[in-house]
Amino acid sequence: MTKAKGYAAITPASELAPWNFERREVGPHDVQFDINYCGVCHSDLHQIRNDWFPGIFPMVPGHEIVGHVVRVGNAVTRFKVGDLAAVGCLVDSCRTCDNCKDGLEQYCTRGPVGTYNARGKDGLPTYGGYSNTIVTHEDFVLHVSDKLSLPAVAPLLCAGITTYSPLRHWKVGKGHKLAVLGLGGLGHMAVKFGVAFGAEVTVLSTSPAKERDARALGAHNFVVTTEAAQARTVKGYFDFIIDTVSAPHDFKFYMSLLRTNGTLILVGLPSTPIELPPFSVVNARRSLAGSSIGGIKETQEMLDYCAANNIVSDIEIIDIKNINEAYARMLKGDVRYRFVIDMKSL
Amino acid sequence: MTKAKGYAAITPASELAPWNFERREVGPHDVQFDINYCGVCHSDLHQIRNDWFPGIFPMVPGHEIVGHVVRVGNAVTRFKVGDLAAVGCLVDSCRTCDNCKDGLEQYCTRGPVGTYNARGKDGLPTYGGYSNTIVTHEDFVLHVSDKLSLPAVAPLLCAGITTYSPLRHWKVGKGHKLAVLGLGGLGHMAVKFGVAFGAEVTVLSTSPAKERDARALGAHNFVVTTEAAQARTVKGYFDFIIDTVSAPHDFKFYMSLLRTNGTLILVGLPSTPIELPPFSVVNARRSLAGSSIGGIKETQEMLDYCAANNIVSDIEIIDIKNINEAYARMLKGDVRYRFVIDMKSL
Numbered sequence: 063m064t065k066a067k068g069y070a071a072i073t074p075a076s077e078l079a080p081w082n083f084e085r086r087e088v089g090p091h092d093v094q095f096d097i098n099y100c101g102v103c104h105s106d107l108h109q110i111r112n113d114w115f116p117g118i119f120p121m122v123p124g125h126e127i128v129g130h131v132v133r134v135g136n137a138v139t140r141f142k143v144g145d146l147a148a149v150g151c152l153v154d155s156c157r158t159c160d161n162c163k164d165g166l167e168q169y170c171t172r173g174p175v176g177t178y179n180a181r182g183k184d185g186l187p188t189y190g191g192y193s194n195t196i197v198t199h200e201d202f203v204l205h206v207s208d209k210l211s212l213p214a215v216a217p218l219l220c221a222g223i224t225t226y227s228p229l230r231h232w233k234v235g236k237g238h239k240l241a242v243l244g245l246g247g248l249g250h251m252a253v254k255f256g257v258a259f260g261a262e263v264t265v266l267s268t269s270p271a272k273e274r275d276a277r278a279l280g281a282h283n284f285v286v287t288t289e290a291a292q293a294r295t296v297k298g299y300f301d302f303i304i305d306t307v308s309a310p311h312d313f314k315f316y317m318s319l320l321r322t323n324g325t326l327i328l329v330g331l332p333s334t335p336i337e338l339p340p341f342s343v344v345n346a347r348r349s350l351a352g353s354s355i356g357g358i359k360e361t362q363e364m365l366d367y368c369a370a371n372n373i374v375s376d377i378e379i380i381d382i383k384n385i386n387e388a389y390a391r392m393l394k395g396d397v398r399y400r401f402v403i404d405m406k407s408l
Numbered sequence: 409m410t411k412a413k414g415y416a417a418i419t420p421a422s423e424l425a426p427w428n429f430e431r432r433e434v435g436p437h438d439v440q441f442d443i444n445y446c447g448v449c450h451s452d453l454h455q456i457r458n459d460w461f462p463g464i465f466p467m468v469p470g471h472e473i474v475g476h477v478v479r480v481g482n483a484v485t486r487f488k489v490g491d492l493a494a495v496g497c498l499v500d501s502c503r504t505c506d507n508c509k510d511g512l513e514q515y516c517t518r519g520p521v522g523t524y525n526a527r528g529k530d531g532l533p534t535y536g537g538y539s540n541t542i543v544t545h546e547d548f549v550l551h552v553s554d555k556l557s558l559p560a561v562a563p564l565l566c567a568g569i570t571t572y573s574p575l576r577h578w579k580v581g582k583g584h585k586l587a588v589l590g591l592g593g594l595g596h597m598a599v600k601f602g603v604a605f606g607a608e609v610t611v612l613s614t615s616p617a618k619e620r621d622a623r624a625l626g627a628h629n630f631v632v633t634t635e636a637a638q639a640r641t642v643k644g645y646f647d648f649i650i651d652t653v654s655a656p657h658d659f660k661f662y663m664s665l666l667r668t669n670g671t672l673i674l675v676g677l678p679s680t681p682i683e684l685p686p687f688s689v690v691n692a693r694r695s696l697a698g699s700s701i702g703g704i705k706e707t708q709e710m711l712d713y714c715a716a717n718n719i720v721s722d723i724e725i726i727d728i729k730n731i732n733e734a735y736a737r738m739l740k741g742d743v744r745y746r747f748v749i750d751m752k753s754l
Contacts, residue, residue, distance in 0.1 A: 114687075161668055169668045169692050171644060231693070298517060322507055322515045325695070331686050338682045341460075343674055343698025346515050347577070350696045352689030 063087060064094065067408065068193025069382055070120040071110035077386045078110070081120055083189060085197040086182075090137035093203045095147040100191035101126025101217040101375070102401035103247065104308055105331070107389050109179050113333055117179045124191030125151040125177040126219040126402075128212055138200045146206040148365070150219035151355045153177050153188055153202045165359040167202075192382065194408055204362050207369030214374035217247060217400040218365060220355065221375060225252040225304060226364040227356035228327045229259060234302050236260035241296070241303040242281070243316060245272045247375075248306035248329055250399040253279040254373050256304075264296065266303070266316075275398065279376075287315070298346070300324055310334040317342040317350065325349040375400050381407035409433060410440065413754065414539025415728055416466040417456035423732045424456070426754075427466055429535060431543040432528075436483035439549045441493040446537035447472025447562040447721070448747035449593065450654055451677070453735050455525050459679055463525045470537030471497040471523040472565040472748075474558055484546045492552040494711070496565035497701045499523050499534055499548045511705040513548075538728065540754055550708050553715030560720035563593060563746040564711060566701065567721060571598040571650060572710040573702030574673045575605060580648050582606035587642070587649040588627070589662060591618045593721075594652035594675055596745035599625040600719050602650075610642065612649070612662075621744065625722075633661070644692070646670055656680040663688040663696065671695040721746050727753035 063084040070081035088094045106123035108114055127149045131141050141147060154175035155167040167174050175182055178190030189196075206215055225248055234240055240261040242252045249265070256263040257280035264283035265276035273284040285292050298321050305316065308330040317326055317338065328336075328350065336350065343350065356364065368374065376399045380388050388401045409430040416427035434440045452469035454460055473495040477487050487493060500521035501513040513520050521528055524536030535542075552561055571594055580586055586607040588598045595611070602609040603626035610629035611622035619630040631638050644667050651662065654676040663672055663684065674682075674696065682696065689696065702710065714720065722745045726734050734747045 166668060171668075228693075322512060322517075328686055328689055331690060336682070336684045336686060336689075338684070340674055340677050340682060340698065343682075343696060344677060344700045345698070347574075347697065347699050349671070349698075350689060351693065352686065352691070352695075353693050354690045 064195065064197055066189070066193050066195050068122045068189065069385060070122045072120045074110060074112040074117065074119065078192070081122065083122065085189070085195065086184065086186070088133050088135050088197055090135040091199050091201070092135045092197050093131055093138055093141045093147060093200045094133040094195060094197045095129040095131045096195045097127055097129040097191055097193060097405045099128050099213040099216045099405060100124040100403045101220065102385070102388055102392065102403060103220050104392060107392065108331070114331070118181070118187045121179050122189035122192050123178055124193070125149070126216040126221070127177070127191030127196060128206055128216045128219070132195070140200050141203060146208060146212070148204040148206045148215070148219055149177060149191065149196060149198050149202065150204065150223060150361055151177055152358070153198050154182060165357040167357045168355045192385070192403060194405060202358060204358070204365055206365060209369050210372070210374050213379055213402045213404065214377050215365070215368070216402050217251070217375035217377065218368055219361070221247040221251045221400060222368065223356035223361045223364050224248055224329050224353070225306070226255050226367070227360055228304065228329060228353035229255050230360070231353065232302060232325060232327065234259055234261050238262070238301040239264070239299060241266050241300045241319065243303055243305045244307040244330065245276055245399070246306060246395065247397070247400045250279055250376055252304045252306060253281050257281070258371055258373060264300070302327060304329060306330045308332055313338045313350070314342050317348055320346065320348045322346040323348070325351055328352040377402045379404050383407065410541065410543055412535070412539050412541050414468045414535065415731060416468045418466045420456060420458040420463065420465065424538070427468065429468065431535070431541065432530065432532070434479050434481050434543055436481040437545050437547070438481045438543050439477055439484055439487045439493060439546045440479040440541060440543045441475040441477045442541045443473055443475040443537055443539060443751045445474050445559040445562045445751060446470040446749045447566065448731070448734055448738065448749065449566050450738060453738065454677070460677070464527070464533045467525050468535035468538050469524055470539070471495070472562040472567070473523070473537030473542060474552055474562045474565070478541070486546055487549060492554060492558070494550040494552045494561065494565055495523060495537065495542060495544050495548065496550065496569060496707055497523055498704070499544050500528060511703040513703045514701045538731070538749060540751060548704060550704070550711055552711060555715050556718070556720050559725055559748045559750065560723050561711070561714070562748050563597070563721035563723065564714055565707070567593040567597045567746060568714065569702035569707045569710050570594055570675050570699070571652070572601050572713070573706055574650065574675060574699035575601050576706070577699065578648060578671060578673065580605055580607050584608070584647040585610070585645060587612050587646045587665065589649055589651045590653040590676065591622055591745070592652060592741065593743070593746045596625055596722055598650045598652060599627050603627070604717055604719060610646070648673060650675060652676045654678055659684045659696070660688050663694055666692065666694045668692040669694070671697055674698040723748045725750050729753065
């Protein structure tokens with residue numbers, strides 16, 4: 063086995079604390095890389111708190127992982143020692159269902175294997191990127207360009223692909239009016255991609271203080287949705303809303319901002335149900351859709367797109383000993399726009 | 409003014425009863441036709457009972473109207489006395505908004521003018537087809553083929569177009585697995601169109617007794633959704649579900665029957681909100697969409713398609729004096745599959 067150390071939640075009630083564990087031996091198709099940086103995703107906190115489903119403990123979170131390859135199995139062809147490498151939310155899938163064959167491993171009908179809080183095909187728990195090293199099948203390891211700031215690349219592996227994928231799937235671009243609901247880790251990436259793809263981008267927020275940042279990120283418009291007069295100006299206005307909010311919110315109101323044939327794409331995961339009057343969709347042939355991260359091929363495409371277009375996340379680098387404080391700040395929305403752990407601090 | 413007689417609800421608490429009223433004079437662009445048949449839609453009952461919004465009373469329901477032209481204005485070019493003619497759910501719209509220009513009068517951003525329970529541009533209430541005659545701008549009057557049974561054409565004007573339009577919009581056809589949820593007035597038309605368009609059609613029902621009819625209508629499969637073993641066989645199975653049910657129902661369950669990228673299209677209008685866990689859409693990039701009737705151009709296209717393919721509604725003809733009893737039977741689902749009033753009985 064491969065010795066590893068990291069930060070784990072021992073139970074759903076625990077704060078994160080140092081923990082030693084083991085990774086599997088590097089198999090013929092495996093890539094081992096030492097982790098330089100790992101992004102901090104809101105879903106890390108949801109999962110250690112069992113907000114969505116009962117987790118596997120101890121749990122080492124982290125699925126925005128970048129580093130340098132230190133060892134490769136003898137059948138590995140796509141990576142060599144010294145290469146930059148990354149792992150996102152997935153480390154395996156059935157590879158045989160229609161979705162896997164179509165490069166949609168995130169929708170693997172047998173359930174993909176998550177980077178942490180899951181069990182691999184060997185039955186052993188997977189452990190995430192709040193750690194010093196990781197061993198992953200090369201098919202689920204991504205290439206990273208050395209042109210970009212490495213810590214600022216880390217959040218692309220979840221916040222990036224989660225917003226890139228639906229914007230590509232729904233072909234959002236020139237001629238479209240796109241609203242980004244919520245300006246956090248996901249939202250700030252949605253603004254960057256929406257602008258890059260040529261859409262007219264409006265940030266919808268309840269917080270007037272975010273206007274300056276929104277415009278700095280490239281947004282063309284900013285609407286404070288709690289100001290009735292401002293909200294009225296965008297009734298029936300948008301072709302798409304990408305909804306990154308994971309707190310409960312008023313779907314009826316946001317659907318009313320869509321024009322005929324408009325689509326609200328949910329990428330946040332509120333823990334309460336969506337509630338929506340039937341007229342909200344029927345009256346203007348609107349859709350409420352959802353999207354989850356992206357497949358491996360598309361994640362590589364996104365990373366390459368970011369390298370070609372100089373797109374990274376806006377980040378604040380933290381030491382791992384401050385992770386619990388970072389969670390508290392994240393809950394208050396006090397992060398612009400993603401915490402990234404510098405793994406040298408481990 | 410033009411004298412007319414019909415059946416009206418005088419108040420939201422009234423049964424329908426005979427009522428005399430006036431239609432406008434036939435203007436230069438108007439077509440007057442005497443009504444031979446009018447279909448009975450569940451929304452007629454919703455509207456006279458104020459289930460959705462406060463109505464305009466007295467109310468003459470009916471928006472599945474067919475008859476013979478008796479008078480045309482001097483600027484009318486598309487109809488002459490003696491022609492078959494039909495009116496559906498709409499009798500006017502702003503004609504200037506983007507949707508009207510695109511032939512989507514049903515989504516007119518200023519609000520289309522309904523055939524009844526609305527006000528025309530003259531400010532006067534509109535009255536529907538439970539009556540002997542109607543005066544309508546020729547742009548909202550449809551041509552009907554004499555190849556089809558006239559009473560069985562009437563329900564095409566609402567139940568027909570409401571199912572035809574979304575199946576066309578989402579390009580449902582060969583290679584698609586389509587579920588029809590609810591086998592009533594709308595559902596039985598969705599089966600006929602789905603089969604005609606080449607989809608594999610499955611009727612989802614809570615009532616095993618409907619299997620025989622479903623298959624007679626052309627459905628390839630029938631699933632009793634309350635039988636767990638049967639329901640399991642269609643988990644993640646359908647590309648599309650057309651949801652015609654207007655009673656409250658379990659959207660989470662039905663969404664789980666969609667495959668990746670699948671869409672549930674709501675055409676029924678439950679009076680309670682849709683409730684849906686975010687994972688229902690996010691997990692497999694599913695969509696919940698809605699659709700409302702169809703535009704005038706598409707309604708004509710649908711009528712022409714039905715004439716070319718010999719498609720009509722399955723109906724039970726009633727005398728107008730039995731309308732209140734018909735409503736009671738409709739509420740119990742005791743109709744196969746649409747009541748049509750023979751206006752000779754008025």
